[in-house]
Amino acid sequence: MPKIIPIKDLKNTSQISEMCHVAEEPIYITKNGYGDMVIMSVEMYEITMKRLNMYRQLELSENQIDTGKTRDARESLDNLKKKYAI
Incomplete structure (x- = not known):
């Protein structure tokens, strides 16, 4: 199941980096409830x-x-x- 997080959670950069390296798929970032960005290692x-x-x-x-x-x-x-x- 894809990982989806709100843009405000990007403040914790070390946790996001860890998520990117653990996840075997892209992480979707939402802004105001809508898809905005995708990040990956x-x-x-x-x-x-x-x-x-x-x-x-x-x-x-x-x-x-x-x-x-x-x-x-x-x-x-x-x-x-x-x-x-x-």
């Missing part, structure tokens, strides 16, 4: 960014397959072997 942010990049790369690959922008793997390897005399 640097480690969680880096994991999230790596995952997002992976999804982008997969989407690019799927688009290349759908548009026929692919090559036969054996043919490509043979071309590389000839090019570099392997």
Whole structure:
């Protein structure tokens, strides 16, 4: 279940930092009862960014397959072997 705290609780920075490092998901900050910000640890942010990049790369690959922008793997390897005399 997501952790949701009011913005006034951000005054206790050491407690918020501890929450960010213990939580395995972002912490949602509300202002006047409405969503305002999301905070997370640097480690969680880096994991999230790596995952997002992976999804982008997969989407690019799927688009290349759908548009026929692919090559036969054996043919490509043979071309590389000839090019570099392997």
